[in-house]
Amino acid sequence: xxxxxxxxxxxxxxxxxxxxxxxxxxxxxxxxxxxxxxxxxxxxxxxxxxxxxxxxxxxxxxxxxxxxxxxxxxxxxxxxxxxxxxxxxxxxxxxxxxxxxxxxxxxxxxxxxxxxxxxxxxxxxxxxxxxxxxxxxxxxxxxxxxxxxxxxxxxxxxxxxxxxxxxxxxxxxxxxxxxxxxxxxxxxxxxxxxxxxxxxxxxxxxxxxxxxxxxxxxxxxxxxxxxxxxxx
Amino acid sequence: xxxxxxxxxxxxxxxxxxxxxxxxxxxxxxxxxxxxxxxxxxxxxxxxxxxxxxxxxxxxxxxxxxxxxxxxxxxxxxxxxxxxxxxxxxxxxxxxxxxxxxxxxxxxxxxxxxxxxxxxxxxxxxxxxxxxxxxxxxxxxxxxxxxxxxxxxxxxxxxxxxxxxxxxxxxxxxxxxxxxxxxxxxxxxxxxxxxxxxxxxxxxxxxxxxxxxxxxxxxxxxxxxxxxxxxx
Amino acid sequence: xxxxxxxxxxxxxxxxxxxxxxxxxxxxxxxxxxxxxxxxxxxxxxxxxxxxxxxxxxxxxxxxxxxxxxxxxxxxxxxxxxxxxxxxxxxxxxxxxxxxxxxxxxxxxxxxxxxxxxxxxxxxxxxxxxxxxxxxxxxxxxxxxxxxxxxxxxxxxxxxxxxxxxxxxxxxxxxxxxxxxxxxxxxxxxxxxxxxxxxxxxxxxxxxxxxxxxxxxxxxxxxxxxxxxxxx
Amino acid sequence: xxxxxxxxxxxxxxxxxxxxxxxxxxxxxxxxxxxxxxxxxxxxxxxxxxxxxxxxxxxxxxxxxxxxxxxxxxxxxxxxxxxxxxxxxxxxxxxxxxxxxxxxxxxxxxxxxxxxxxxxxxxxxxxxxxxxxxxxxxxxxxxxxxxxxxxxxxxxxxxxxxxxxxxxxxxxxxxxxxxxxxxxxxxxxxxxxxxxxxxxxxxxxxxxxxxxxxxxxxxxxxxxxxxxxxxx
Numbered sequence: 067x068x069x070x071x072x073x074x075x076x077x078x079x080x081x082x083x084x085x086x087x088x089x090x091x092x093x094x095x096x097x098x099x100x101x102x103x104x105x106x107x108x109x110x111x112x113x114x115x116x117x118x119x120x121x122x123x124x125x126x127x128x129x130x131x132x133x134x135x136x137x138x139x140x141x142x143x144x145x146x147x148x149x150x151x152x153x154x155x156x157x158x159x160x161x162x163x164x165x166x167x168x169x170x171x172x173x174x175x176x177x178x179x180x181x182x183x184x185x186x187x188x189x190x191x192x193x194x195x196x197x198x199x200x201x202x203x204x205x206x207x208x209x210x211x212x213x214x215x216x217x218x219x220x221x222x223x224x225x226x227x228x229x230x231x232x233x234x235x236x237x238x239x240x241x242x243x244x245x246x247x248x249x250x251x252x253x254x255x256x257x258x259x260x261x262x263x264x265x266x267x268x269x270x271x272x273x274x275x276x277x278x279x280x281x282x283x284x285x286x287x288x289x290x291x292x293x294x295x296x297x298x
Numbered sequence: 299x300x301x302x303x304x305x306x307x308x309x310x311x312x313x314x315x316x317x318x319x320x321x322x323x324x325x326x327x328x329x330x331x332x333x334x335x336x337x338x339x340x341x342x343x344x345x346x347x348x349x350x351x352x353x354x355x356x357x358x359x360x361x362x363x364x365x366x367x368x369x370x371x372x373x374x375x376x377x378x379x380x381x382x383x384x385x386x387x388x389x390x391x392x393x394x395x396x397x398x399x400x401x402x403x404x405x406x407x408x409x410x411x412x413x414x415x416x417x418x419x420x421x422x423x424x425x426x427x428x429x430x431x432x433x434x435x436x437x438x439x440x441x442x443x444x445x446x447x448x449x450x451x452x453x454x455x456x457x458x459x460x461x462x463x464x465x466x467x468x469x470x471x472x473x474x475x476x477x478x479x480x481x482x483x484x485x486x487x488x489x490x491x492x493x494x495x496x497x498x499x500x501x502x503x504x505x506x507x508x509x510x511x512x513x514x515x516x517x518x519x520x521x522x523x524x525x526x527x528x529x530x
Numbered sequence: 531x532x533x534x535x536x537x538x539x540x541x542x543x544x545x546x547x548x549x550x551x552x553x554x555x556x557x558x559x560x561x562x563x564x565x566x567x568x569x570x571x572x573x574x575x576x577x578x579x580x581x582x583x584x585x586x587x588x589x590x591x592x593x594x595x596x597x598x599x600x601x602x603x604x605x606x607x608x609x610x611x612x613x614x615x616x617x618x619x620x621x622x623x624x625x626x627x628x629x630x631x632x633x634x635x636x637x638x639x640x641x642x643x644x645x646x647x648x649x650x651x652x653x654x655x656x657x658x659x660x661x662x663x664x665x666x667x668x669x670x671x672x673x674x675x676x677x678x679x680x681x682x683x684x685x686x687x688x689x690x691x692x693x694x695x696x697x698x699x700x701x702x703x704x705x706x707x708x709x710x711x712x713x714x715x716x717x718x719x720x721x722x723x724x725x726x727x728x729x730x731x732x733x734x735x736x737x738x739x740x741x742x743x744x745x746x747x748x749x750x751x752x753x754x755x756x757x758x759x760x761x762x
Numbered sequence: 763x764x765x766x767x768x769x770x771x772x773x774x775x776x777x778x779x780x781x782x783x784x785x786x787x788x789x790x791x792x793x794x795x796x797x798x799x800x801x802x803x804x805x806x807x808x809x810x811x812x813x814x815x816x817x818x819x820x821x822x823x824x825x826x827x828x829x830x831x832x833x834x835x836x837x838x839x840x841x842x843x844x845x846x847x848x849x850x851x852x853x854x855x856x857x858x859x860x861x862x863x864x865x866x867x868x869x870x871x872x873x874x875x876x877x878x879x880x881x882x883x884x885x886x887x888x889x890x891x892x893x894x895x896x897x898x899x900x901x902x903x904x905x906x907x908x909x910x911x912x913x914x915x916x917x918x919x920x921x922x923x924x925x926x927x928x929x930x931x932x933x934x935x936x937x938x939x940x941x942x943x944x945x946x947x948x949x950x951x952x953x954x955x956x957x958x959x960x961x962x963x964x965x966x967x968x969x970x971x972x973x974x975x976x977x978x979x980x981x982x983x984x985x986x987x988x989x990x991x992x993x994x
Contacts, residue, residue: 182471237879270408284440413637414633716788730866748901
């Protein structure tokens with residue numbers, strides 16, 4: 067048995083959650099799971115529909131983006147995953163989807179404003195939307211550059227990947243991550259929910275204000291702070 | 299067998315209706331059921347996804363919010379439930395969700411106007427939206443204060459909890475209640491339906507008037523009045 | 531066996547299609563099926579959720595709205611059904627729902643404009659929205675008056691119930707009918723689809739024109755005219 | 763066994779995907795599959811609901827639109843299929859649906875602007891919306907003329923059917939095609955997704971720009987270019 071079997075299983079299980087959660091159709095998404103001690107991650111193969119996916123098809127890739135094991139080509143977004151794993155030491159999983167509402171915000175090139183406690187339970191800030199890449203990046207090593215675009219956006223906004231586990235890439239779609247592949251999938255579903263609610267909120271009240279600071283702090287701290295006690 | 303077994307079962311069954319009705323994802327909601335003679339209620343444990351929930355995990359709490367029985371921590375919203383049970387003698391169940399449309403109205407900080415008979419069959423008034431709490435309440439005993447905010451809002455609007463069984467907490471999400479936990483769940487689903495219809499109604503006709511009084515009275519009385527005969 | 535067994539079965543089967551088609555939640559709707567030779571129709575009992583419904587529970591009512599057979603109370607909308615059956619000799623079934631998009635248009639008090647061939651395949655006119663009833667009608671025999679409001683609306687617009695098998699009652703919700711109960715259910719589903727598409731069409735293009743006459747005629751005639759050949 | 767059995771099966775399987783993908787209700791759609799060597803295609807029979815469909819019911823039609831084999835009447839849109847097969851030599855399947863969002867755009871008489879990479883992964887251009895036909899075409903051989911309207915629209919915009927595999931017919935609904943019937947179904951689902959995202963994008967940002975050229979080129983080429991490597 068492959069020494070990568072455990073991350074293949076983690077990646078497979080996490081990938082299979084995406085269609086169940088309504089976050090993907092056909093092949094529009096991918097999840098990966100990393101093993102830091104092995105310096106490798108397992109990722110969905112390219113172009114295989116979720117209905118046909120199996121554990122054995124997961125592709126093993128190192129942190130430079132080179133395939134180590136597997137008969138299929140890895141997801142075309144593999145280099146974005148590789149770059150983020152190599153720079154962000156504490157993440158264990160990454161998810162990319164084209165989920166409907168989050169993608170609509172990405173296409174709109176707007177950050178998702180923080181309008182309520184559903185958002186504040188998970189993030190203290192507006193969900194950032196990285197601007198579309200400049201032409202040199204697009205025409206260069208596109209998927210690696212997508213990773214840099216994500217990192218640059220967080221850096222410019224003074225955000226840490228440990229605090230903010232989700233981003234929109236302008237004109238493209240969302241990426242999320244977390245300490246495990248399961249947590250990254252959870253974050254994708256949370257982001258889609260927040261995106262839908264924020265869309266509706268602005269439709270219902272065009273002049274709605276952002277959430278006030280005291281409420282942001284309270285909700286985030288009861289879930290994430292040193293004295294956290296949250297859990298519905 | 300625990301003397302609280304019957305309310306554990308009531309609370310469990312009612313909680314399990316929420317995902318079936320499309321009102322919750324992951325752990326975003328909770329239902330409780332009270333036994334007045336025992337001075338205690340059963341509530342969903344904190345942070346357990348619905349897919350993993352069992353009857354035995356329900357936590358028994360007294361009306362001061364203290365855990366009496368159970369190995370898990372009760373829902374983080376437990377004190378809100380406790381306060382409402384202690385003040386509102388005739389309710390048997392409480393539901394909190396972050397259902398999509400009702401939460402969008404709560405985030406919009408607007409009452410839901412009464413636009414049709416679907417609404418009037420259940421309430422004669424706009425669904426109230428309590429304003430966001432002031433900073434002292436937020437930084438104090440937050441979940442107890444959420445209960446007070448709900449009670450204060452009804453009082454200021456001259457509404458009775460027996461007549462109006464649903465409210466939005468501004469920037470947060472809906473709470474509903476009823477004589478039983480099942481009725482409280484029903485009210486949550488009704489509220490979500492009303493919230494979606496009101497959103498669409500305003501999109502279709504930005505200048506739509508509220509329902510006229512004669513129609514409000516007629517529909518509510520045929521369902522709730524002394525000569526009620528309603529039932530589709 | 532009851533001599534009404536066949537219409538009980540027709541009404542039961544038609545009622546059970548409503549939740550499958552996503553047109554009702556809980557008890558928010560009702561279907562009836564008439565037998566002209568018996569001068570009676572079968573209708574859903576009042577207040578029974580669809581999940582608990584059985585054939586034996588269907589209530590048999592005459593065309594004056596009086597119950598002939600059955601242990602349960604008939605739907606609260608029974609008199610509306612009775613009036614329409616007594617005046618419209620060629621219909622075999624009636625459906626009332628609070629389906630989401632059609633109800634939002636009814637609440638908006640607007641006719642649904644004919645924007646495309648999906649609409650024209652079924653109707654050559656805007657779906658009429660009867661105005662809210664006047665106070666005397668509301669405070670009188672409300673459900674009978676609802677039937678008169680429907681008939682008056684068609685009459686004033688010069689429409690025949692044989693050509694236009696669906697209407698919105700302003701502030702309330704849709705009614706549909708047809709030669710059979712199954713056809714009436716089909717019309718309810720078609721109406722909900724048309725209502726959703728018309729809402730979206732106006733959102734996408736606020737200045738969209740109604741469908742032009744030649745296209746209305748063509749689509750309706752290929753489905754309903756003397757030389758009809760339609761069927762996708 | 764019929765020598766057309768293989769295309770009956772292809773057409774049946776492709777038709778049955780439509781309700782599973784949420785693209786049709788009742789009978790509102792049809793798929794066909796062609797065999798070039800036999801000069802014939804199999805298409806859904808007219809007016810049969812998807813729930814009742816069987817392989818044997820598929821109707822075999824030649825490229826002039828005449829029925830060769832089958833007991834049922836072919837779809838009323840058969841002549842549109844026949845014309846496109848006879849003019850476009852490299853397509854193997856055609857799909858027509860009234861899917862909700864794509865139909866709303868068709869009713870709105872607007873091309874769907876290219877707002878993101880979900881769109882660019884499949885097309886480098888706005889999804890074209892053919893204008894409503896003129897009265898002479900409508901009153902003539904309507905379904906053949908629908909085919910000409912589609913071809914004329916692509917020609918006037920300088921688009922090839924091999925590059926652009928989807929179109930909206932103004933006031934009507936979408937048609938898609940592809941090298942196989944399965945690919946044509948896939949294109950229908952992609953179009954519905956793109957249509958919903960574009961609708962939401964404009965709601966969220968009324969002034970959103972189209973995708974920039976470098977990003978359009980990059981995404982399309984990584985999927986379709988000579989050095990293609992795409993596949994999520």
